[in-house]
Amino acid sequence: MLYRFKSQVAAEVVMAQVSAEELLKIIGKPAGAQGIVTAAQAPAAIAAIRAAIEQREAAEKEGGGQFNAGISLRQRAAPFIALLEKTSAAGKDVVWGV
Numbered sequence: 001m002l003y004r005f006k007s008q009v010a011a012e013v014v015m016a017q018v019s020a021e022e023l024l025k026i027i028g029k030p031a032g033a034q035g036i037v038t039a040a041q042a043p044a045a046i047a048a049i050r051a052a053i054e055q056r057e058a059a060e061k062e063g064g065g066q067f068n069a070g071i072s073l074r075q076r077a078a079p080f081i082a083l084l085e086k087t088s089a090a091g092k093d094v095v096w097g098v
Contacts, residue, residue, distance in 0.1 A: 005080060007087035007094050013079045020096075022073075023080055026052045034097035042088030049077050 003020035005013040015023075021031040027045035029035055037045055053074045087094050 003096050005083055005094050005096050007083060008092045009090040010083050010086045013083045019076045023049060023077060037084065037094045039088045039091050039093055042084045046081055046084050049081055053077060
């Protein structure tokens with residue numbers, strides 16, 4: 001399954017289910033066919049994702065880079081963070097499944 005995150009002010013972000021659901025879990029949103037991140041919720045969501053990225057990278061550094069296989073959380077989250085930033089700056093919401 002693919003998640004298509006949409007807003008009224010930016011191009012949609014398409015993610016594989018595993019990556020999208022990981023980000024949704026980080027920001028405290030239930031995985032599912034439909035959902036919303038409101039403009040008011042976006043700053044906390046962005047902060048939560050950035051904190052998770054920092055924690056993941058610190059753990060990888062402490063482990064000698066053993067966990068660094070494939071595309072990093074930072075790389076996978078970048079388009080979603082950009083979408084949240086642009087959309088919330090315009091006072092709009094990000095939705096999926098609608």
